[in-house]
Amino acid sequence: xxxxxxxxxxxxxxxxxxxxxxxxxxxxxxxxxxxxxxxxxxxxxxxxxxxxxxxxxxxxxxxxxxxxxxxxxxxxxxxxxxxxxxxxxxxxxxxxxxxxxxxxxxxxxxxxxxxxxxxxxxxxxxxxxxxxxxxxxxxxxxxxxxxxxxxxxxxxxxxxxxxxxxxxxxxxxxxxxxxxxxxxxxxxxxxxxxxxxxxxxxxxxxxxxxxxxxxxxxxxxxxxxxxxxxxxxxxxxxxxxxxxxxxxxxxxxxxxxxxxxxxxxxxxxxxxxxxxxxxxxxxxxxxxxxxxxxxxxxxxxxxxxxxxxxxxxxxxxxxxxxxxxxxxxxxxxxxxxxxxxxxxxxxxxxxxxxxxxxx
Numbered sequence: 001x002x003x004x005x006x007x008x009x010x011x012x013x014x015x016x017x018x019x020x021x022x023x024x025x026x027x028x029x030x031x032x033x034x035x036x037x038x039x040x041x042x043x044x045x046x047x048x049x050x051x052x053x054x055x056x057x058x059x060x061x062x063x064x065x066x067x068x069x070x071x072x073x074x075x076x077x078x079x080x081x082x083x084x085x086x087x088x089x090x091x092x093x094x095x096x097x098x099x100x101x102x103x104x105x106x107x108x109x110x111x112x113x114x115x116x117x118x119x120x121x122x123x124x125x126x127x128x129x130x131x132x133x134x135x136x137x138x139x140x141x142x143x144x145x146x147x148x149x150x151x152x153x154x155x156x157x158x159x160x161x162x163x164x165x166x167x168x169x170x171x172x173x174x175x176x177x178x179x180x181x182x183x184x185x186x187x188x189x190x191x192x193x194x195x196x197x198x199x200x201x202x203x204x205x206x207x208x209x210x211x212x213x214x215x216x217x218x219x220x221x222x223x224x225x226x227x228x229x230x231x232x233x234x235x236x237x238x239x240x241x242x243x244x245x246x247x248x249x250x251x252x253x254x255x256x257x258x259x260x261x262x263x264x265x266x267x268x269x270x271x272x273x274x275x276x277x278x279x280x281x282x283x284x285x286x287x288x289x290x291x292x293x294x295x296x297x298x299x300x301x302x303x304x305x306x307x308x309x310x311x312x313x314x315x316x317x318x319x320x321x322x323x324x325x326x327x328x329x330x331x332x333x334x335x336x337x338x339x340x341x342x343x344x345x346x347x348x349x350x351x352x353x354x355x356x357x358x359x
Contacts, residue, residue: 001075001115005037006067006104010056010359013324017150020140022167022198026051029321030359032059033349036107038075044111045347047322048103048272049298053359055096062100070104075115077108081278094250098273105276106302106345114344120302121339124281124309130336131304133318134161134192139181141165147177148184160335161190161218161315167198171207175214182216192244192315194221201231208239219244219266227254229261236264244268247297251275252282259290266314270297277306284310300330302345304337325353 011031018027030053036044050056069087070080084101085093093101113123121128135154139147139162154162164181166174182191199207204223211217219242224231226248236243242265249255249269258264269283284306287294293314296303300318307313316337323329327348331338340346 001038001040001042001111003036003070003073003075003108004039005071006063006107007035007037008060008063008103009033009354010053010060011325011354011357012053012359013321013357015137015321017138018140019138019165020142021165021194021196022141023196024051025140028053030056031322031325032056032063032103033325033354034063034103034107036104036111038111038115040115042111042114044075044107044109044114044344045349046103046106046110046276046302046345047299047347048099049321050099056359059096059099059103062096063103066100066104075108075111077105077112077278080108081105081275098250098275102272102274102276102279105278106271109277110344110347117343119339119341119343120277120305120345121308124277124305126305126309128339128341129308130333130338131307131313131316132161133159133300133316133332133335133337134163134190135159136163136317137319137321138162139164141168144177144180148180151181151184155185155189158332158335159318160188161192163192163194163221163317165196166193166207167195171203171210174207175210178211178214178217187216190218191216192218192221195223197222197225199223201228201234204231204235205238208235208241212240217241221245221268222247229258229263232258232263233261236262242266244295246270246295247273249274249283252279252286255283256286259286259292264292266293266295268295268297268315268317271299271302271306277302280306281309284312287312300337301326301340301347304330304339305345308339325350325357
């Protein structure tokens with residue numbers, strides 16, 4: 001089975017819950033849909049997420065260039081990854097170069113699994129099981145009355161864990177927001193918090209100690225700049241609440257550097273930044289070797305397959321941002337994501353919706 005064509009399409013999917021963080025606000029999900037076509041008629045699918053529409057044309061151009069490089073090649077995901085990595089070595093396999101490679105990698109694995117009539121989870125050697133998820137599609141920076149109402153709504157969807165965005169101007173305001181959410185949802189619901197890299201090391205230590213004193217927070221995510229592993233290591237050493245890093249690891253190589261620096265207690269790679277399915281499995285081996293629990297960032301459709309095959313699999317971050325353009329969104333039950341039993345990843349486009357939201 002050989003690759004005949006790879007095409008991409010950009011869409012702006014509406015978000016049911018616009019999300020404001022310490023670094024900006026999202027009202028639409030800017031997605032690049034990828035279709036990898038083969039001479040056997042099998043089509044592999046994946047999508048990429050961009051924090052803004054401005055980056056989508058550049059990512060699409062990279063996908064187009066890579067498509068020409070692998071056109072006619074046998075559908076062998078590991079060989080495709082090796083070839084593309086070699087072609088981009090001098091430019092650097094980071095940022096949107098890695099995004100494009102990851103999108104092609106995920107689509108290639110999807111097609112490969114489809115050709116064998118197996119869900120991706122089975123191809124990776126794991127079994128179907130419910131994947132524990134936390135509801136991450138809300139609780140942004142907003143007035144406290146709306147925050148409390150939204151916390152109740154997110155838990156009301158059946159989840160036993162939620163993530164709260166912090167990073168307000170004053171530490172006192174963050175603490176008040178945390179207290180308001182915890183009071184609204186009760187002690188039986190797990191709460192994670194995310195600063196989205198907005199703090200300095202000194203301020204991360206100050207606010208981290210305040211959160212320690214407050215108690216009941218499962219992890220503190222990205223308190224400082226994502227690539228400051230030395231600073232993150234200091235924060236990890238000096239506060240009691242576990243520190244979570246990983247959504248900005250550019251490939252398993254950066255994850256290895258963070259682990260070596262002792263930068264975090266938990267890791268949570270992002271499928272499009274870690275290198276797709278291929279990069280994820282390499283990262284999962286690193287996490288197992290270091291004895292670190294490994295969660296996912298975004299992309300619940302593929303992340304559920306990957307976490308099932310991860311020895312130290314932890315939490316799945318659930319968002320519904322791609323649902324408007326999917327024919328069959330992932331299923332939820334009792335706060336868990338259910339892995340699709342369809343061959344491949346299980347992604348199919350709602351073409352009418354794709355046309356409606358096309359950029």
